[in-house]
Amino acid sequence: MGFGMLRKLFWCCVILVLADPAAAIDRVKGDANPAIAAASEAIRRDPKDANAYYNRGNAYAASGDTDRAIADYTTTIRFDPAHVNAYYNRGNGYSSKGDTDRAIADYTATIRLDPAYANAYYNRGNAYSNKGNTDRAIADYTEAVRLQPANANAYFNRGNAYGNKGDADRAIADYTETIRVDPTYANAYVNRGLAYEKRGDFAKARADFNATLGLTQSATRWALDKARERLSALPRPRPATILVEKAGVPPSVAAPGVANGDRRIALVIGNSAYENVAALPNPVRDASLVADVLRLTGFEAVTLLTDLRKDALVNALREFAARAETADWAVVYYAGHGMEVGGINYLIPTDARIAADREIGFEAVPVDQVLNAAERARKLRLVILDACRDNPFAAQMKRTMTMASRSVSRGLAPLEPEAGTLVVYAAKDGETALDGDGTNSPFATAFVKNLPTPGLEVRRLFDFVRDDVMEATGRRQKPFSYGSISGRQDFYFVAGK
Structure with a gap:
């Protein structure tokens, strides 16, 4: 398997899920309309109530109306320029729309207001990854895991970034950390197996692909299919x-x-x-x-x-x-x-x-x-x-x-x-x-x-x-x-x- 193919495999399962603390968007699975109505009534009573705009933005985000959510976060920031979660959630909104530059700007503003905001580093790292700026992505993932050592996604995505740079040793180390934090993280087993396979360490690659097949409850279809594909392609073990x-x-x-x-x-x-x-x-x-x-x-x-x-x-x-x-x-x-x-x-x-x-x-x-x-x-x-x-x-x-x-x-x-x-x-x-x-x-x-x-x-x-x-x-x-x-x-x- 050529290195170009390995690069592609590293990226086909990158986790770009946005991280949201409890203080950010309250992702209500039910009807968001009552929350929107309540926030709108609060705004009618006080048109300068920054928190009311912020809460309505969260409700719009939960309902999938990203444009209105962004508009409300923007108004929140206008009335309260130090509202750190409004910057962060607006960054998530821009990221979901594919507006990477604006997302990075908002995550940067979040970090300026709160340098310990681990999820902002993580999401900005994802945005830099989308732009192909691997070194900055690695720097942000590194800060995210320093602040939040149990962030399995940050270890995983940093491993992907190192893999794309051709640094297999660091990629393997990060996938190993991912598995330590979350032993059911099937994509980490697969990507580590791919890295081992690239190095010619077929025994370890086979071990990781077999481990993936044992995670039927948590593994994605991609992970299971990729593990089976690579196991069939690996040379049979010989004494x-x-x-x-x-x-x-x-x-x-x-x-x-x-x-x-x-x-x-x-x-x-x-x-x-x-x-x-x-x-x-x-x-x-x-x-x-x-x-x-x-x-x-x-x-x-x-x-x-x-x-x-x-x-x-x-x-x-x-x-x-x-x-x-x-x-x-x-x-x-x-x-x-x-x-x-x-x-x-x-x-x-x-x-x-x-x-x-x-x-x-x-x-x-x-x-x-x-x-x-x-x-x-x-x-x-x-x-x-x-x-x-x-x-x-x-x-x-x-x-x-x-x-x-x-x-x-x-x-x-x-x-x-x-x-x-x-x-x-x-x-x-x-x-x-x-x-x-x-x-x-x-x-x-x-x-x-x-x-x-x-x-x-x-x-x-x-x-x-x-x-x-x-x-x-x-x-x-x-x-x-x-x-x-x-x-x-x-x-x-x-x-x-």
């Missing part, structure tokens, strides 16, 4: 695989901190670009970060896989199981969606379609398969699941199983793995983990922070991780460990100095 090996180099040479020359291997999976539900922003980044840290702490082989469909996920586990037969340590880290149905935990591949709970076994991969993939390692089997997020299919899943668990929409069920296997959840069973507002999830951040600490035994390591996550999330998320490993041996990612 990204990185195998990091230090072939022929003894672990003790590659990383002096590795104890006993143990052969360590790891499978690291991050699923972000879900095809049928909203994508997750962090798992791919989390997996990449974890893979890097494992490699640096002396793992002989680290296989990093991202955005796995079911067949690819099953194959990855099968191949890892074969490699684990000759390993001392086998570590699996998974970040992405997971759920529990009928007391069984599942990892959700990116191509899953789950319309009813009975379909889970056909569409997802049981966690038991993950445990089986690691069980052949001789000393330590460690499975880490940052998969306790809200069930994305909960709203659409039909309940058919009489034994379906209470926690179909909340986290995972507890596990009792075989002795010698340790399973770590990012959040305790039945609870949900946070994806985080930053580049990485709270759990991944705490894990990679503590993992390289010399002399930190693995059980103690996850105590540190738990404390850091609880502190970072205000105790809303508590990681939890299940199973047991040999009490006769200590396990260190990095041996003590």
